[in-house]
Amino acid sequence: MNDFMGRKVSYSSQMCFIPEESTNSVPCYRLLSTHGDLLDPSSINELDKELCIEMYRKMVTLQVMDTIFYDAQRQGRISFYVTTIGEEAINIGSAAALNATDVVFSQYREPGVLMWRGFTLQQFANQCYGNEYDLGKGRQMPVHYGSNELNYLTVSSPIATQVPQAVGAAYGLKMDKKDACAVTYFGDGGTSEGDFHAGMNFAAVLGAPVLFICRNNGWAISTPTSEQFRSDGVAIKGQAYGVRSIRVDGNDALAVYFAVKNARKMAVEEFRPILIEALTYRVGHHSTSDDSSKYRSVDEIEYWRTRRDPVARLRMFLQSNRWWDDENEDLLRQDLRTQMMSVLHNAESKKKPGLSNLFEDVYDVIPQNLKEQEQETQAIVGKYPKDYPSDVPLD
Amino acid sequence: MQSPSSLRSFCAAAKEMTVRDALNSAIDEEMSADSKVYLMGEEVGEYQGAYKISKGLLQKFGPDRVLDTPITEAGFTGIGVGSAFYGLKPIVEFMTFNFAMQAIDHIINSAAKTNYMSAGQISVPIVFRGPNGAAAGVAAQHSQCFAAWYGSCPGLKVLSPYSAEDARGLLKAAIRDPDPVVFLENEILYGEAFPVSAEVLDPSFVLPIGKAKIEREGTDVTVTAFSKMVGYALKAAEILEKEGINVEVINLRSIRPLDRATINQSVRKTNRLVTVEEGWPQHGIGAEICTSVVEESFDYLDAPVERITGADVPMPYAANLERMAVPQIEDIVRAVKRACSRSARGK
Numbered sequence: 001m002n003d004f005m006g007r008k009v010s011y012s013s014q015m016c017f018i019p020e021e022s023t024n025s026v027p028c029y030r031l032l033s034t035h036g037d038l039l040d041p042s043s044i045n046e047l048d049k050e051l052c053i054e055m056y057r058k059m060v061t062l063q064v065m066d067t068i069f070y071d072a073q074r075q076g077r078i079s080f081y082v083t084t085i086g087e088e089a090i091n092i093g094s095a096a097a098l099n100a101t102d103v104v105f106s107q108y109r110e111p112g113v114l115m116w117r118g119f120t121l122q123q124f125a126n127q128c129y130g131n132e133y134d135l136g137k138g139r140q141m142p143v144h145y146g147s148n149e150l151n152y153l154t155v156s157s158p159i160a161t162q163v164p165q166a167v168g169a170a171y172g173l174k175m176d177k178k179d180a181c182a183v184t185y186f187g188d189g190g191t192s193e194g195d196f197h198a199g200m201n202f203a204a205v206l207g208a209p210v211l212f213i214c215r216n217n218g219w220a221i222s223t224p225t226s227e228q229f230r231s232d233g234v235a236i237k238g239q240a241y242g243v244r245s246i247r248v249d250g251n252d253a254l255a256v257y258f259a260v261k262n263a264r265k266m267a268v269e270e271f272r273p274i275l276i277e278a279l280t281y282r283v284g285h286h287s288t289s290d291d292s293s294k295y296r297s298v299d300e301i302e303y304w305r306t307r308r309d310p311v312a313r314l315r316m317f318l319q320s321n322r323w324w325d326d327e328n329e330d331l332l333r334q335d336l337r338t339q340m341m342s343v344l345h346n347a348e349s350k351k352k353p354g355l356s357n358l359f360e361d362v363y364d365v366i367p368q369n370l371k372e373q374e375q376e377t378q379a380i381v382g383k384y385p386k387d388y389p390s391d392v393p394l395d
Numbered sequence: 396m397q398s399p400s401s402l403r404s405f406c407a408a409a410k411e412m413t414v415r416d417a418l419n420s421a422i423d424e425e426m427s428a429d430s431k432v433y434l435m436g437e438e439v440g441e442y443q444g445a446y447k448i449s450k451g452l453l454q455k456f457g458p459d460r461v462l463d464t465p466i467t468e469a470g471f472t473g474i475g476v477g478s479a480f481y482g483l484k485p486i487v488e489f490m491t492f493n494f495a496m497q498a499i500d501h502i503i504n505s506a507a508k509t510n511y512m513s514a515g516q517i518s519v520p521i522v523f524r525g526p527n528g529a530a531a532g533v534a535a536q537h538s539q540c541f542a543a544w545y546g547s548c549p550g551l552k553v554l555s556p557y558s559a560e561d562a563r564g565l566l567k568a569a570i571r572d573p574d575p576v577v578f579l580e581n582e583i584l585y586g587e588a589f590p591v592s593a594e595v596l597d598p599s600f601v602l603p604i605g606k607a608k609i610e611r612e613g614t615d616v617t618v619t620a621f622s623k624m625v626g627y628a629l630k631a632a633e634i635l636e637k638e639g640i641n642v643e644v645i646n647l648r649s650i651r652p653l654d655r656a657t658i659n660q661s662v663r664k665t666n667r668l669v670t671v672e673e674g675w676p677q678h679g680i681g682a683e684i685c686t687s688v689v690e691e692s693f694d695y696l697d698a699p700v701e702r703i704t705g706a707d708v709p710m711p712y713a714a715n716l717e718r719m720a721v722p723q724i725e726d727i728v729r730a731v732k733r734a735c736s737r738s739a740r741g742k
Contacts, residue, residue: 165477198470
């Protein structure tokens with residue numbers, strides 16, 4: 001016999017309100033101490049040395065790429081950039097735990113996932129410069145990368161819209177019985193959007209194989225999490241939707257890796273969504289349009305940048321196991337800097353996309369009115385070239 | 396010279412079909428033909444559809460293909476768009492397009508612009524459908540016409556059927572189209588029956604997107620309309636026939652792309668134009684049609700263009716006020732006469 005809501009209800013004559021906060025905060029899973037020591041030394045046997053080294057190399061690559069692109073924006077060479085400084089472990093640790101066929105719906109602070117899958121530094125640069133080699137054909141602002149081949153959907157700015165979209169894709173994967181899941185990333189601020197609520201709720205109702213990865217980095221532009229929500233962070237919201245969840249130390253690449261690996265297995269095998277809250281800190285400004293020293297102390301930023309750097313933490317782990325040394329480090333960083341300089345120079349020297357790219361892809365097949373507009377535009381630009389930028393090819 | 400497709404009448408047979416059944420059969424056939432097509436919305440499954448458009452579909456295709464959603468237009472639209480990114484072909488039903496405003500970010504920013512923003516990497520083969528515009532006695536938040544808003548957006552295709560033939564042919568075309576399509580139905584028309592030929596009833600029947608239909612040929616004045624107003628325009632034409640005015644009625648069928656060629660061709664023949672719509676006047680469909688004709692056929696106009704639209708107010712509830720707020724057949728008749736210089740002034 002069904003009671004209210006079709007479940008067994010346990011009645012009580014003790015009037016009891018669920019408290020607004022629990023005495024115990026949701027525990028945070030970590031494998032490494034802040035100094036890179038394995039908390040459980042015996043777990044070294046479960047670690048793959050080559051994988052750990054590759055993860056580290058990619059984290060360094062991400063850090064170097066970000067630093068150089070940021071400087072390029074400051075110098076006026078690109079118009080805009082968003083760094084991922086401080087969140088390298090989330091980016092690479094999660095990416096390494098996924099399969100290449102898992103479909104990624106990112107926010108905009110997860111280029112490391114694309115990088116792990118094979119997007120080259122040159123491709124990142126081409127997109128930032130919006131040149132003719134940009135896979136995005138110059139349609140979008142910098143950092144709005146995407147690649148069908150790598151199953152990473154083109155970045156879209158509105159916050160959290162990717163959350164229900166990922167659930168929709170996960171539903172498709174389930175209907176097609178694919179051995180794959182959808183993965184969506186968002187920040188602490190994104191959990192305030194209505195789309196987060198709808199996405200979580202739907203995923204649970206539909207039994208969608210989707211990972212919700214929240215980068216709780218403490219700041220949504222100038223809004224600290226204390227002003228974003230009053231809950232014990234984000235992981236706690238899972239149960240309210242019937243979604244299994246975990247909180248993980250987002251600056252511990254190994255913890256992120258294992259948490260995501262396990263979550264993925266559950267999502268795909270049990271057809272359920274999983275929420276992962278990765279605690280971290282946004283070391284950089286929100287974007288190049290922001291100066292975060294205006295709303296947070298420089299000391300706080302420096303503390304996290306120097307004393308809680310996820311890249312340095314994994315390095316300490318690798319070096320204490322003699323899987324890495326200073327010489328490897330110097331060589332890697334030097335090589336990356338040289339590569340980046342060449343990549344920037346290359347991207348800068350390329351032509352911009354031709355005029356036809358203005359009118360294509362509005363629809364699957366270009367409509368007649370746009371064909372006519374393109375011809376008119378070509379004619380006018382051809383007739384008055386001095387009135388138009390010189391670097392826009394007419395084809 | 397008329398194009399053959401606009402002259403052919405598909406109405407040779409005696410069989411009749413309501414718009415409701417036309418839509419239902421179109422969805423049924425497309426879902427049978429392509430396993431990637433699925434329907435979702437509030438009440439579309441167990442309830443058989445808020446307006447019974449999806450009657451029988453849950454029973455036939457099962458809960459995997461006909462999804463009853465929780466109440467979150469923004470949520471299920473986002474989910475639908477995401478599944479389209481993946482490669483499914485969702486039909487998202489809004490109980491009315493008024494409620495779709497809660498999802499409009501996903502319709503525009505996630506669906507309409509994505510093929511362009513992703514440089515052709517992500518296509519969005521989704522259909523958004525539901526009743527649009529005024530019904531009867533449902534007041535301001537249930538009566539808005541969204542043709543002009545969606546019609547202005549590059550990346551979307553926007554269709555609005557009138558007859559059962561329109562409903563079948565255009566919905567099938569919309570479902571098969573790789574681009575996002577906004578499909579604006581009309582609640583009052585759901586129950587109206589129209590003659591349909593064997594050709595229309597065939598599962599392969601489809602109408603081209605972007606082509607208007609000349610519902611009634613005429614020589615003296617061109618009247619454009621879509622959805623329910625096509626019926627009003629045809630009735631106005633019958634009244635005017637008795638007074639010796641021969642009206643050509645164009646059923647737009649497609650708001651975007653707008654069939655400017657057919658409209659201009661008609662005006663070059665008749666030299667007079669009256670546009671009819673239920674929506675608000677400012678920045679409306681008539682405004683766009685008028686400009687198109689002024690740009691392309693100015694020298695052919697013998698009179699200023701007349702615009703018949705809904706009143707520039709949120710829809711009132713009281714029956715008498717509601718009647719004043721939407722175009723009536725008499726308004727169309729008077730507008731045509733003004734265009735033909737038959738009446739001195741006034742509406």
